[in-house]
Amino acid sequence: MNVATSYNKIGTVYHKQGQYAEALEYWQKSLAIRIRVLGHDHVDVVALYNNIGSVYKAQGQYAEALEYHQKSLAIRIRVLGHDHVEVADSKYNMVELYVQQDKTQEARELLILECHYIYAQVYGADHEETLDAAR
Numbered sequence: 001m002n003v004a005t006s007y008n009k010i011g012t013v014y015h016k017q018g019q020y021a022e023a024l025e026y027w028q029k030s031l032a033i034r035i036r037v038l039g040h041d042h043v044d045v046v047a048l049y050n051n052i053g054s055v056y057k058a059q060g061q062y063a064e065a066l067e068y069h070q071k072s073l074a075i076r077i078r079v080l081g082h083d084h085v086e087v088a089d090s091k092y093n094m095v096e097l098y099v100q101q102d103k104t105q106e107a108r109e110l111l112i113l114e115c116h117y118i119y120a121q122v123y124g125a126d127h128e129e130t131l132d133a134a135r
Helices: 002-016 020-038 043-058 062-080 085-100 104-123 128-133
Strands: none
Touching (some): 002 020
């Protein structure tokens, strides 16, 4: 696992530097190790799916980004249930992708109907996350 952690940290550095191909390479290596060692439904696997999705998003590869955010979402729903805040966070990542693609109807439906509901249940109606999701 130390190797997977090192790959993850290297990928993070590359991502912060805008070197997306290198970030993707190291995060894919970390992902392969973590899936082999921890299994598909581990929180570290979810985090890497989100990281990889963010690289694809930054590169404008929205279909690939959506694929990885959907993988993250599926695991979170399976492990945490539909109404968990981390499920809303995964959906919010997808909202951002839709917004960047000018798919405002899809973004709005996902944000208002799903994210806002979960945030309101978890944080309350006046919390920053809830209010942001209502916009």
